[in-house]
Amino acid sequence: MKPDDFSLLATLLKDQSGLVLTTDKVYLLESRLMPVARQFSMKSLEELAQAIRLKKDSRIVPAVVEAMTTNESLFFRDMKPFDQLKRLVLPKLMETRQSTKRIRIWSAACSSGQEPYSISMMLREEKATFGAWKVEMLATDLAQNMIDRAKEGVYSQFEVQRGLPITMLVKYFKQEGDKWRVDPSLRENIQFRTYNLLHDLTPLGQFDVVFCRNVLIYFDQPTKTKVLEAIAKRMAPDGVLYLGGAETVLGISDKFQPIPGERGLYGLTQAVSGAKPATPTLNAAAGGR
Known part of the structure; x- marks a missing residue:
């Protein structure tokens, strides 16, 4: 992933959700955001980042944030x-x-x-x-x-x-x-x-x-x-x-x-x-x- 694209996505996630991503978490972006890219008929995270820059579709940013948010939960967790x-x-x-x-x-x-x-x-x-x-x-x-x-x-x-x-x-x-x-x-x-x-x-x-x-x-x-x-x-x-x-x-x-x-x-x-x-x-x- 290009540094500029990583920076864009990391900044977006920090601003939108408080999630902090360091450069060693590129794999996390790739594993969670490629399904989002495919959802919007894109073949790469570079295309996804460019679409965010150009504000092509208002649904993209919420989809990115939701995909990156950890949703681990269970009933009576820790009791x-x-x-x-x-x-x-x-x-x-x-x-x-x-x-x-x-x-x-x-x-x-x-x-x-x-x-x-x-x-x-x-x-x-x-x-x-x-x-x-x-x-x-x-x-x-x-x-x-x-x-x-x-x-x-x-x-x-x-x-x-x-x-x-x-x-x-x-x-x-x-x-x-x-x-x-x-x-x-x-x-x-x-x-x-x-x-x-x-x-x-x-x-x-x-x-x-x-x-x-x-x-x-x-x-x-x-x-x-x-x-x-x-x-x-x-x-x-x-x-x-x-x-x-x-x-x-x-x-x-x-x-x-x-x-x-x-x-x-x-x-x-x-x-x-x-x-x-x-x-x-x-x-x-x-x-x-």
């Missing part, structure tokens, strides 16, 4: 976050929201929907505890094709075998040939929406819980800082943020601090440090927000 949500996070939030009985959860970069559906299943399993509460979920992803798949809620045998207990498969899915479709009830409290984390997050509203797992690892440090600080502005004072096991806020943003003893779970700095005694934390309940 620990869902246990924390059930055991610790939601009960503490319920103590401070008795007047509204409303909690908002954001699944950022939800891919094909396994994460929000896992949360929905957990809520259904704990209906005796959370049944009277309105738990709303927003599930977003950069890729429209992933959001379309999430809305459809149809998964292969391989996908449902990854992390999903057999009892929940039987209870919440209906088999259709060699595929499995989620029960429509699991979608009742989920709004699926295409959204870019690099854009203004204000229109999304405020959240009590944000899942943004295994996303920051693809960004450079300035982009990580930008995204974390934007998320902090959209969180309730006593809200919590979930990151992936290989991710951290240390040295990246001073807006969050790890919640002691809870791997992958972060609170806003003032809440965790106790800088504002009236602000509830996971370790000490206080007044409502």
